[in-house]
Amino acid sequence: MIQDPISITVPLELVGKTVLAVMRVAVPGESWSKLRQRLERLQVSVNGAVCENEAHRVAVGDEIILHTRPVELPKQSDVQILFIDPHLVVVAKPSGMMTHRRPEERTWSAEKKGLHPSLEEAVASLIARRSVESGQRARNSHPRVPVLRIVHRLDRDTSGLLVLARSPEAEEGLIGQFRRHTAHRVYWTIVHGHPAEETIESNLVRDRGDGRRGSINNPKVGQRAVTHVRPLEDLGAYSLVECQLETGRTNQIRIHLSERGHLVCGDVKYRQPFAAKMIDDQSHAPRLALHAAELGFVHPISGEELQFRMPLPQDLAAFLDHLRFQAHSNHATRQ
Structure with a gap:
């Protein structure tokens, strides 16, 4: 029985296999019929899209996620x-x-x-x-x-x-x-632990060694990525954090925070930093807890400065309220 979402990045040796066969490799203890039921119940995604076709052939680098509930x-x-x-x-x-x-x-x-x-x-x-x-x-x-x-x-x-x-x-x-990098982009995210206020800078590569994107120590390789991190609220075991992008690389915020040990709640893909222990996500986030909250730029034709702000959507707002209540209850219990 799958208790948590499982993320599979298809390696070279599984290229051309069906999605069902790859699922069987990832969860050898689950029967073929149970795995087929997951497909039928919309609990499997390939590269973010729900997959119902057990005969779908996978390619190297495809991201397969077995979800615990229908997508x-x-x-x-x-x-x-x-x-x-x-x-x-x-x-x-x-x-x-x-x-x-x-x-x-x-x-x-x-x-x-x-x-x-x-x-x-x-x-x-x-x-x-x-x-x-x-x-x-x-x-x-x-x-x-x-x-x-x-x-x-x-x-x-x-x-x-x-x-x-x-x-x-x-x-x-x-x-x-x-x-x-003159456009203003601010994200709100809920993460594990308590990040420090800092600027994270690294070079990101497509494959850090296990098929996933990540940082590399060689400054001559990869793309420069800069994220400015500012904690907003202590939520007990978690934190509400503001991230301002200086660059905008793929998965940049998720990678930078995960590599610091502060997994974005609900992130299945980067739960295991390279050559490190997998981060156990017990937050029960409804989905990836990452939201583009502010966007600003100069109108390219009129020259007017435009600024937009968007509060957390309902699912993340409810998740944040739950963590606040949980943190308050735990604090009261310790008194």
Whole structure:
């Protein structure tokens, strides 16, 4: 019986095997029928997308997660448009939704794409619907889906603020701000332990030696990554932490905090720092406890400074309240 989520990064020797066969290797004590039930109950994901097909063939580096409960799939209606003009759109992304499709996902059937909408597709559809509802296009005409341009990304399981460009000029201007690290990006996260206020700087590589991204000691290899960490609240065994990005590498905050021994609650992927003991996550987080709470940039066309803030979504807010209550109760018991 699986008590905690299990994360499997497919090694070279398992390439071409079915997802069911890889699951059997990862959980040898569980029967074939039980493993098939997990697929049927939407408790297995491959690279973040729910997998129901036991015959799906895996590739090297694929991330397979066996969840303890069915994966809740975000819908297009879960996306919020917070600001829009002819050049850009700022949105609130729900957890569980990819920013844009991986190359292998672009050939999915329309039915599967509908089950797993990308943020890019969802926002384009919402904008097209708005144009019809506002009378900009005839109601009986087919709405033209606008072209959106990705200028930065959020991990699939991270919620929060993101900006997409709607014109080539805005795309160029926004990418320049992210490249020069002048855009303001602040994340809130709930982690194990009590991180110090510090700036973490390292070079990140795609494979630290076990198929996962991580830091490396060689300064000539990898991409420079800088995260400014500031504790906000002591939650007993956990902490609410603010992380300000100077750079924006893939999984940067999760890697930096995990390597310091402060796993982001609900993070299955980085529970085991390289060549170190696995961190036991008993937080019971509803999902990855990471949220893009603040976003600021200069409008690439008007020059206006834009600042956006988004509170924790309901699932993380409830989780935070639970940890506060738990910490208070434990403190009272010790008195």
